[in-house]
Amino acid sequence: MSLNRSEKQVVVDEVAKVAAKSQTLVLAEYRGIAVTDLTKLRQQAREQGVYMRVLKNTLARRAVAGSSFDVAANEMTGPLIYGFSEDAVAAAKVVNEFAKTNDKLVIRAGAYSGRALDKAGVQSLANIPSREVLLAQICGLLQSPMSGLARVLAAVSAKQGVPAAVAEPAVAAEAPAAA
Numbered sequence: 001m002s003l004n005r006s007e008k009q010v011v012v013d014e015v016a017k018v019a020a021k022s023q024t025l026v027l028a029e030y031r032g033i034a035v036t037d038l039t040k041l042r043q044q045a046r047e048q049g050v051y052m053r054v055l056k057n058t059l060a061r062r063a064v065a066g067s068s069f070d071v072a073a074n075e076m077t078g079p080l081i082y083g084f085s086e087d088a089v090a091a092a093k094v095v096n097e098f099a100k101t102n103d104k105l106v107i108r109a110g111a112y113s114g115r116a117l118d119k120a121g122v123q124s125l126a127n128i129p130s131r132e133v134l135l136a137q138i139c140g141l142l143q144s145p146m147s148g149l150a151r152v153l154a155a156v157s158a159k160q161g162v163p164a165a166v167a168e169p170a171v172a173a174e175a176p177a178a179a
Helices: 005-021 035-047 057-064 068-075 090-101 119-126 131-159 164-178
Strands: 024-029 050-054 080-085 106-112 115-117
Touching (some): 035 080, 050 090, 080 090
Antiparallel strands (some): 050 080
């Protein structure tokens, strides 16, 4: 179904707005994929906050012209599905995970922070842990010195033969006297 000029402009404007807010673009060739599988890919993308769409390459080039994704314009040939995401790794993760289970989806290229990515670059971007995992790792690193100190103090008190039950009442008895 061909679009008239005004419909094409609406598509270009919509994609340009999405590209302006996004950090990452992933291009994947979808030749030979069943419609049901493509629907599953789009559903997974929606769940992860990824804008996934099949576009005419000329319209996609116009939409990303002048943006940080312009570096991927040379790769926009053939039947491609475009994935944009505000999260730096979400689009790469969705496409990479789907490509692992469906060999007909071939990652072609991508763009991140104004740099073009090849297939290996997109896959390495997809292997970066999510924001929540990174925050949990940082929290664990911050807690490790404190927990290590607590274990050392517990080991020292156990080695000196001071039972924990005896040490606690002495501390509790001193507290009212100080008040």
